[in-house]
Amino acid sequence: MRLIKENELASHLGLFCKQANVACSINALVKKTINETTMPPVAQWNADKVKYEGLPNGTSLSVANQGGLRYFRESMVKEGGFISIPDLRDPMSYKSFLPRPVVSKISFSFAYIEELKKLFGVVNESNMDEYIQDTLGACEKSPIRGEENTCVTSAEDLIDFVVQKLGHHVQVWSTESVEGSYENVTIGVVKLIYGNLSQPPVICHSMPFLFQVYYCHVFQKVKVYTVDIHALKKVNHAIMACHYDTSTWNPNHLAFKVLGFGPGLIEVCHWINENGIIWTKTLG
Numbered sequence: 297m298r299l300i301k302e303n304e305l306a307s308h309l310g311l312f313c314k315q316a317n318v319a320c321s322i323n324a325l326v327k328k329t330i331n332e333t334t335m336p337p338v339a340q341w342n343a344d345k346v347k348y349e350g351l352p353n354g355t356s357l358s359v360a361n362q363g364g365l366r367y368f369r370e371s372m373v374k375e376g377g378f379i380s381i382p383d384l385r386d387p388m389s390y391k392s393f394l395p396r397p398v399v400s401k402i403s404f405s406f407a408y409i410e411e412l413k414k415l416f417g418v419v420n421e422s423n424m425d426e427y428i429q430d431t432l433g434a435c436e437k438s439p440i441r442g443e444e445n446t447c448v449t450s451a452e453d454l455i456d457f458v459v460q461k462l463g464h465h466v467q468v469w470s471t472e473s474v475e476g477s478y479e480n481v482t483i484g485v486v487k488l489i490y491g492n493l494s495q496p497p498v499i500c501h502s503m504p505f506l507f508q509v510y511y512c513h514v515f516q517k518v519k520v521y522t523v524d525i526h527a528l529k530k531v532n533h534a535i536m537a538c539h540y541d542t543s544t545w546n547p548n549h550l551a552f553k554v555l556g557f558g559p560g561l562i563e564v565c566h567w568i569n570e571n572g573i574i575w576t577k578t579l580g
Contacts, residue, residue: 318391318416318507363478367551368565370538373523377483381476381525384534386502386570388427393508396450404449404509406432416506427504434503434511441544445513447503454500457512458575461498465578469520471534471568476527484524484531490576493517499537502571510573517541520574535574538565 364382365372372379394402403411409432418424435447444461448454458466469489490497497520500512517540525532543560545551551564568574 313416318394365554366566367554369555370563370565373483373486373521373536373565375483375486378480379483380480381478381527382567384471384474384477384567384569386504388504389502389570391505391508393451393454394449396452399449399507402449404432404435404447406436412506418506424506428506431503431505431509431511435509439513440546442541443513443515443544445511448500448510448512449507454510454512458498461514462495462575462577466575467578469522469535469568469574469576470572471532471570473530473532474570475530475532476525476534479527482526484526485522486524487522488519489522490520490574492577493519493540495577497537497577498575499568500573500575502569515539515541520576535568535572536565537568537574538563 364380366382368379393399402415406429409428412418413420413425413428418428431447439445446453446457448457467490493516496514496516496518498512498514499518500510503509503511519538519540521536521538523534523536525534540563541560542551542562542564545559545564547558549559551566552558555562555564
């Protein structure tokens, strides 16, 4: 924190990044990426993964949906059936939260993006530059009707948001591994683990950024399932979220393009990717 206050971070950048386990330059993306040679490179990040709006102009459906089904119907996930799994990996899975006293000194805003990039040594037009722009854009966009959202930049902020929405008695769910990515897998046991439509869960997506950032949001009428994915190497215990009220979603959302229906006509399900978290209120 002293380095940031005294504008001396740049001269100690390498040591700070190593000790804080954050990504300070494009070179950091190379050092700890998934050592998995049997899978393609990590799918290129695009911000519509956490937005419920339309596809960007000029995006073809074949490109937007390549590498597995990102959105599907609940009826498509039945024991003994098959489904094509998208890339479950976090493009930057190794980063850590910064403590709240430290991150509070960093300008997390599109208005200060150049200052932010300079602070962490980010090269213009690099992958990291694109990640920063996408994340800040997603975090500053207004929620759609019926959605409550926030971006948390510290563990303290994450806990505060969850407690505010669900109280102190909660359970945490996450997908066990990235096994099954890019595979046409056999579905094993499917189990409903949270079905209280009157008390929605908090869903938090890990965002690609210099340090750990979560895009957390709350939608009404969401159920949560565990699904055994029988991948080539091992069984992955994945988490699936199904939205039963899609009436406020953009008609051009990828889910409707893929599934052939419009807002409010169907439920839409998706997997919780690596480092994603679902928080549910403890029933009882």
